Amino acid sequence: MSNQKKPQSGGQMGHGPGGGNMMMMGQKAKDFKGTLRRLLAYLKPRRNKLIAVFFAAIMSTIFMIVGPKIMGTAITELFEGAYGKFQGIPGATINFDKIGQILLLLAGLYVLSSLFNYVQQYIMSSVAQDTVYDLREDVNKKLEKLPLKYFEGRPNGETLSRMTNDIDTIGSTLQQSLTQFITSIVTILGIIIMMLSISPLLTLISIVSLPLSIFAIRPILKRSQKHFADQQRTLGQLNGHIEEMYTGHQVVKAFGHEKKASAQFVLVNEELYKAGRKAQFISGIIMPMMFFIGNLSYVLISVVGGILVTQRSISIGDIQAFITYSKQFTQPITQTANIANIIQSTVAAAERVFELLDEEEEMKEKTTASIMRANGDVTFEHVDFGYGEDLLIKDMNIDVLSGQTVAIVGPTGAGKTTMINLLMRFYELNGGKIKIDGLDTRNMSRNDLRKNFGMVLQDTWLFNGTIKDNIAYGKNGATDEEIFAAARTAHADHFIRTLPDGYETVLNEEASNISQGQKQLLTIARAVLADPPIMILDEATSSVDTRTEVFIQKAMKRLMEGRTSFVIAHRLSTIKDADLILVMDQGKVIEQGTHSELLEVNGFYADLYNSQFTENVAG
Numbered sequence: 001m002s003n004q005k006k007p008q009s010g011g012q013m014g015h016g017p018g019g020g021n022m023m024m025m026g027q028k029a030k031d032f033k034g035t036l037r038r039l040l041a042y043l044k045p046r047r048n049k050l051i052a053v054f055f056a057a058i059m060s061t062i063f064m065i066v067g068p069k070i071m072g073t074a075i076t077e078l079f080e081g082a083y084g085k086f087q088g089i090p091g092a093t094i095n096f097d098k099i100g101q102i103l104l105l106l107a108g109l110y111v112l113s114s115l116f117n118y119v120q121q122y123i124m125s126s127v128a129q130d131t132v133y134d135l136r137e138d139v140n141k142k143l144e145k146l147p148l149k150y151f152e153g154r155p156n157g158e159t160l161s162r163m164t165n166d167i168d169t170i171g172s173t174l175q176q177s178l179t180q181f182i183t184s185i186v187t188i189l190g191i192i193i194m195m196l197s198i199s200p201l202l203t204l205i206s207i208v209s210l211p212l213s214i215f216a217i218r219p220i221l222k223r224s225q226k227h228f229a230d231q232q233r234t235l236g237q238l239n240g241h242i243e244e245m246y247t248g249h250q251v252v253k254a255f256g257h258e259k260k261a262s263a264q265f266v267l268v269n270e271e272l273y274k275a276g277r278k279a280q281f282i283s284g285i286i287m288p289m290m291f292f293i294g295n296l297s298y299v300l301i302s303v304v305g306g307i308l309v310t311q312r313s314i315s316i317g318d319i320q321a322f323i324t325y326s327k328q329f330t331q332p333i334t335q336t337a338n339i340a341n342i343i344q345s346t347v348a349a350a351e352r353v354f355e356l357l358d359e360e361e362e363m364k365e366k367t368t369a370s371i372m373r374a375n376g377d378v379t380f381e382h383v384d385f386g387y388g389e390d391l392l393i394k395d396m397n398i399d400v401l402s403g404q405t406v407a408i409v410g411p412t413g414a415g416k417t418t419m420i421n422l423l424m425r426f427y428e429l430n431g432g433k434i435k436i437d438g439l440d441t442r443n444m445s446r447n448d449l450r451k452n453f454g455m456v457l458q459d460t461w462l463f464n465g466t467i468k469d470n471i472a473y474g475k476n477g478a479t480d481e482e483i484f485a486a487a488r489t490a491h492a493d494h495f496i497r498t499l500p501d502g503y504e505t506v507l508n509e510e511a512s513n514i515s516q517g518q519k520q521l522l523t524i525a526r527a528v529l530a531d532p533p534i535m536i537l538d539e540a541t542s543s544v545d546t547r548t549e550v551f552i553q554k555a556m557k558r559l560m561e562g563r564t565s566f567v568i569a570h571r572l573s574t575i576k577d578a579d580l581i582l583v584m585d586q587g588k589v590i591e592q593g594t595h596s597e598l599l600e601v602n603g604f605y606a607d608l609y610n611s612q613f614t615e616n617v618a619g
Helices: 020-026 032-087 098-145 148-152 156-198 198-249 251-253 258-282 285-309 317-356 417-424 444-450 467-472 478-488 493-498 516-530 547-560 595-601 604-618
Strands: 378-385 392-402 405-409 432-434 453-456 535-539 564-569 582-584 587-592
Touching: 020 467, 020 478, 032 098, 032 156, 032 317, 098 317, 148 285, 156 198, 156 467, 198 251, 198 258, 198 285, 198 317, 251 258, 258 285, 285 317, 378 417, 392 417, 392 587, 417 535, 417 564, 453 516, 453 547, 467 478, 467 516, 478 493, 478 516, 478 547, 516 547, 535 547, 547 564, 582 595, 582 604, 587 595, 587 604
Parallel strands: 405 564, 405 582, 453 535, 535 564
Antiparallel strands: 378 392, 378 432, 582 587
């Protein structure tokens, strides 16, 4: 396992005009229709809830749309009563009872509209979260089936981003934008119907303003899109620069590069400032321009409406209602345009998730053999392996008996780590067999196979949690006594108890609040607790002090007692007592034997050993 960093979560993408939606315009799916169909398939099991959401959205919008028309009736009633009294018409009076009834009806409609709106939001939040839950479950199951080469070929942050940021984008769109889209469409249709019922002429005037608005803002949108793209690009550069300088601040200070780093920051920050200023300025023109065209439309509607009132073609209340409708008309259109951009971005995010789900999985298991706890006999029979067409390991034959310690030595790139990866079945063989207790590992489930192995690697992996939790990772349901005993065996108990909180000390994300040697002792304690029959050890004593190195060597010896052990050796002086030493070069075992036997041969191993010994003496 590798120590994976959590991705830095970016800011929330805005949905408002001239905001985040512009930033998302550049993100488009390669196969929009295919991805959208696949995303909708996740909604299929919840179609009944979606029908309820659609119905609630329609009802909420209808009750809201009818409001201005009813309000117009109340205004007409008030105006006609007041006008009659002013003209001295006998019996003319303001009918407050009727106006009160109209206002009560209006209040009731708005309450019902709010209730239906609450219902649609409540149901849709359930639909969105259930869908996102299913997606995360599918991605999590997929990650368990992906081969090691997938993770080695991609940055960890990219995979994490697909599982977190992209799925969150889908969930946010489902919960907010989908209901908003339904409401906007119903609102547009409803307002057009209500406006036509009042005056077809005024409706024509109101609708004509839309093409004018689109014609006016289209060139602005094109220009702002370029600047928003530049803003996102430079923002990514700035974030990358800050992360590099922060994580490597000790190296920056050690080599005196503070001024250079600061100058680079100023340069990128200035570029981001210019791109952001241009993008915000140009997009900021959109709303004032739309308001200006909209206000011209209102003036025209008021003039024509006034003439129609004097001609008794429509009532004054209808004019008030129509102006309200005309103001409301542009809002859902703007929202629909914004949502169209958001959907583009969401489908692009979904496509990235589906690309992960479509990745080639590990070879299907043939579980014809089962092994609960191995004795520890390991055999390599004519093993061939290569990452591509060229074989890295050719015709490897090894026979290891239970309880033996096997040391693997050789120059960088000789195939030492590859051999371990094959043993753990992280990669599939090109040819030959690897057997545990005489059983072909390809006939076992990977889970059963790996339960028989423990690993202590050069790159220690500890997670953000207590020391006790990190050791307990080696065994499900481990008791405190078992954890303490494992720590004592690994020579870690003493240093743990000297810490302020002892075993309850919380390690930070990088486990940088303890030393490298202490980290290694904790991973050894974890392996001791797991108590596997076969151990894989990657010696990691090169970056620790002499005293800690002694502790680690003692802990490793205790760990290897009674177990078959494979040790990737870096310091040849530490493997003199190994039962078998495999000397690898260019994917082949070129020499094998005990320490004394290999020195007598006076070959490749003897040259390696003598060169290290000479370096140590010279040092």
